[in-house]
Amino acid sequence: MKANEREKIRELYEEQNWICAVEGCNKGAFQRAHILGNTKLNRHLYTDAVIDSKENWRGVCSLECNKKVDIGKGTLRAEIVYQTIISDKSYTDKWNLINDLIIEKNELREAKIDIK
Numbered sequence: 001m002k003a004n005e006r007e008k009i010r011e012l013y014e015e016q017n018w019i020c021a022v023e024g025c026n027k028g029a030f031q032r033a034h035i036l037g038n039t040k041l042n043r044h045l046y047t048d049a050v051i052d053s054k055e056n057w058r059g060v061c062s063l064e065c066n067k068k069v070d071i072g073k074g075t076l077r078a079e080i081v082y083q084t085i086i087s088d089k090s091y092t093d094k095w096n097l098i099n100d101l102i103i104e105k106n107e108l109r110e111a112k113i114d115i116k
């Protein structure tokens, strides 16, 4: 890992006060989760710069919360995350817009579980 990447990750954790980014979790954040997943296909679709951007990361506590942060593959939500990251919005606006998408995704998933 390059020094500037380490620095970006530390900044990310500090912005979140070292708390997991998943809403309602509140455990310590010690691993980095990609929102647009770190895959070959995503790097092809969305570029290395976007996949490696701080806007595409959240600090999380566990693999379980890591999965909740992943926005999914080839979905409309993934496209919106991409468009948000490359837009000229402020870092805070990007952060909030992407967070809303993550929350919406997880609420829909929980709603599906409730129906069963």
Ligand SMILES: [Zn+2]
Pocket (backbone or CB within 6 Å): 020, 021, 022, 025, 026, 027, 060, 061, 062, 065
């Ligand atoms: Zn968590």
